Amino acid sequence: MTVRRIRGWGLLAVPGILFLLVLFGWPLADMAILSLTEPSPANYSVFTESPVYLDAYVTTFIVAVVTTGACLLLGYPYAYVMHMGGRRPALVLGFFVLLPFWSSILVRTFAWSVWLQDSGIVNATLMGAGIIDEPLPLIRNALGTTIGMTHVLLPFMVLSLYAGMRRIDPDLARAALSLGASPLTAFRRVFLPLSMAGVYAGSLIVFVISLGFYLTPAVLGDPGRPLVGQLIVEQVNGQLELGVGSALGVVLLVATLAVIWAGTRLVDLRTVMGYDE
């Protein structure tokens, strides 16, 4: 009896690859070409002409580092309880993560402006209670941006950490306990090191997304000190400086790819994206 095995499965991938080549590859290539030809490679000299651009990259980098740190700090205990807490907590906590993960970033950012404004919920409450006389500067600065971005990106961190923790063999921590380790030692010496793959994956994805973020800084950030994403939009959409905008985009793209390349020394990119194979 012969089993007819299907051949040529690979052909099924052709339309998708072509689609992405035309609608994703071409746009990126077009941007790179425009950065050199619209009008000339001198587009890249904006970095030496005005401190605004370099400043934006430095601020973006700092905001991305702080956001990643904050997400890790909040995300690790959350993912840990989700993993160890049993069936029902895992379900409830998972739902609490998936809902914001899939909700509109625009709506979540808009909601934060309601909380953080000078007349917003936080300031109105504190002033009503007589704790402060003047509203705290929570919005239109790096603090507002960082709070909003941490909220938006925390689900990415939790899901990466949780995926990493689920790959850990639970018998290993049990073995440590049965050999006399205290629960804290078992966590510190066995579970924590094994969970580092998830930590790297989560940090990488959060950091990379932070680098190119546009929306949250545009709504919650300081218009006078824009981040890279805002600068690019402003150049292309506002000033119609397509060449300069493209040059800023190319530098951001190269920086992002460099971070990803460095990150994949530590972790497989496929695990970062939940691509099990």
Place this chain on the structure above:
Amino acid sequence: MRGRSPLKAGLRAVVALIAIFLLLPTLVVIPLSFTEGTLLRWPPRGFDLRWYETLLTDPAWRDAALKSLEVGLWTALTATVIGTATALGLARGRFRGRRLTGSLVLSPIVVPTVITAIGTYFVFVRLGIIGTTAGLVLAHTVLALPLVIVSVTNSLQSFDRNLELAAASLGAGPVTTFFRVTLPMIAPGVAASALFAFITSWDEIVVALFVTDPVVRTLPVVIFNQLRSGVDPTVAAAATLLILVTVMALGVALLARRRVKT
């Protein structure tokens, strides 16, 4: 883990607070959408449905909501068809550079959306398709495709290929095997990824800002423009509508996925 020690109880309390931080801030837009006042101010006053009336009757809002729905449905269809085929091709195909290709098709996830947006804008200007529904669908399909590929690939991993071999050994042809065995097995994953693709498009703003025009706009674009100019509580009503549709789509997607496990 039983919360007996103070350490565990403390940990649970902290995690409960983080859960509140995840969920609560977004929900303020819902009470705000029912305010009687004309300003988007906390606290909301009274109870009034007129902002929803504006949303459904004002042509600017209504057209945008319908356009979002239209673009989302088309995106779900194109991304799911192309993405499922790509996932099958990459998982089953035997060709050189398969692993590399598998990583490259996911790259729209990691390339900053701002960059995708301006590049797409340049190309769409050349093609003359700025402000068209088809252009918006194509641009959103780029963003949704990797999510579909990941989702379908994962459901392909979790099913037993011996079922296909059994069907083939009993005389089913390749096409019959695919439609009678493979597709039904991965159907929940495919359905879930269609919903994820829809949500991706429904909520998308950065690319939409660049490839829409003042006539053809999606709901997030109108909300964003409103946030920058004068804000009235219709924004909160529109935001509530965005959340509501997303929650429904997510709920259905999770149910579809659960079926695969049982």
